[in-house]
Amino acid sequence: MRLIALLCFIIFFNSCKEDHVRPSNVSTVIIEPFITDSTLSIRAIDFNDENIFYGSSDHIGKYALDAQFKINLDNYSTSNTKEYFKNVMTFNDKPHHFRAIEEVNGDFLALSIENPARLYKIYRKAKEPKLVYEELNEKVFYDSMAFWNDKEGIAIGDPTDDCMSVIITRDGGESWAKRNCSELPKAKEGEAAFAASDTNIALVGDHTWIATGGIASRVLYSPDKGNTWQVHDTPIIQGKATTGMYSIDFYDKNNGFAIGGDYTKPNDTIANKIRTTDGGKTWQLVADGNGPGYRSCVQYIPNRGGKELVAVGFKGIDYSRNAGESWSHLSDEGFYTIRFINDSAAYAAGRGRISKLIFR
Template identity: 70%
Template sequence: MLRYIVVCCLIVSFSACKPDYIRPDNVSNVLIEPIFEDSTISVRALEFDDEYVFYGSAGQFGKLALETQLKIDLDAFSAKAGREYHKHIIDNDDAKPLNFRAIAQNEGDLLVISIANPARLYKLYRKSTQPKLVYEEIDEKVFYDAMDFWNHKEGIAIGDPTKDCMSIIITRDGGETWTKLSCDVLPKAKEGEAAFAASDTNISIVGNHTWVATGGKSSRILYSPDKGNTWKVFDTPIIQGKATTGMYSIDFYDKDNGFAIGGDYTQPNDTLANKIRTKDGGKTWQVVADGKGPGYRSCVQYIPNRNAKELVAVGFKGIDYSNNAGDTWTHLSDEGFYTIRFLNDSVAYAAGRGRISKLTFRE
């Protein structure tokens, strides 16, 4: 009976630690709680489901349980809480670890693709511990930047041009097989046009609509209304013209309202023409907060359920927030992150060099 009472007390005490978050009417600060720290990681790709945070990093990819698991030692009358954690280090033919900056979570299965030659795409099934190679591309110019899924069967990954168009591969069977689109069906790339593997947010999907942000000497929008079957291209007014300029991240709230951010990571304090907005599905774009607000940022995301009004941008120079669709910004923190994903309208997960953190946005 004594053991039973101890166990019950421990369980109650741990469950009581889970906080309830109230949606703020306006964000004025952010609480940053590291949930995982490892000096060997530099995370630019982040996803999650109900159980795990999935990440891609230089040299490895892995998953971390969102909730702590309570382990009770009845003999010692003690309990320990910890997070289940798995990581995978995969080498290329030269025994150098592959660099994973694009990932997707698909009904518990994890898909990851390495950035450079050879580009290798692995699928890690929900209950498996051994990743399966499902796609490989060997080319001196190959470099994949981002991945996303329309549904549990159909997905897309994009990369720099290997010929005269952006590289786009598509799956229609849940990531088991992938097909690279011919340049005959894609807009021709301009000289110096590519993409940035900065936060795995070069692609934004709403329903069947898909937007791909390019960058470099030319920074444009590739748009497909039908899950990658047909494509158009739209110009943008974001800063461009150098290999380090252009859009680094894009997000759409719905089929009409979208936002993109970037700049020049070598001039991170410059704020001219690095934030753009569309209200017509990406056909036309306007520069906002020109010369004001955040400079270079590697990721921007709409806060859910805020009517396309509230945004958060992160980069190695800090965290910024807008409550008026990007017209003005509030700097919330100097703590640097590369990428961010929202769980709900108050809580997000962010990652960067050496850590993955939980961010709670508050009044």
């Protein structure tokens, strides 16, 4: 009887696991403009239940997802609108350019790219940002940021010495410390990263993968939230300043995917898509010579067993149902970056807009 009960439990448990994964075959995407502004050039977005956050070429923004009812006692009027805040931070009267952002427990962090690189934190109920990190260096250029949890996060940038720039926080972004090059793999000549979609970093639990690009394009890996590091070679196209990985994502601690190419040759499809099934130790080319050319962002669709991917770039939107082996082109509409809300909808951003994408 105990054996029968155990077998029934195993069958029930496995059937639940299988039901959680929803296989699909996406054939179309519906694009619903959410924010349109010709001045926008957005390569970093994030969201929570209340707001969409973004980083643009001259400001950071927060847009409420739901309208709020307000009463104005000065003129006895009411309104029911969505709040929209823009924050412009400058240095020597020149606006900072933000391509790395993160929402953390309702707060919003934004990192500017160039000298001086500045990282700001905007608290949930505040409108004015707080400067929490600054780095002055002629070579400084930050590309991406991500958080393991509400307290611990990481941002990466191009080398200022002989390693990639890595800064880490352990207190929710209140303070940041830059890792010494003695603690990191040495960068190769011409190795850097691309601030194309804020997806140079992939996190699963304590595991961290960083995609570099340029003359050398490798994966930096940490199993312990940035305390120790390894480095792994990839077969993706490299050798020029404009080649390599532009985006990386992991579905779980074993299965990952990276995409890129050469943005100056966006139709080239040779050696621009790679996949791993062993946690990033080894990588294989997939859809070599087929599927999308240069794309700036790739993301796994949630709850699809690590089989379904969407890639976006200024040449359009593409979908794979078999872990990148083959692809279908869904739209010529161009976007720089995408983040999934659930297994059938996402927010995407690019030049002049943020849109909601519905996959069917």
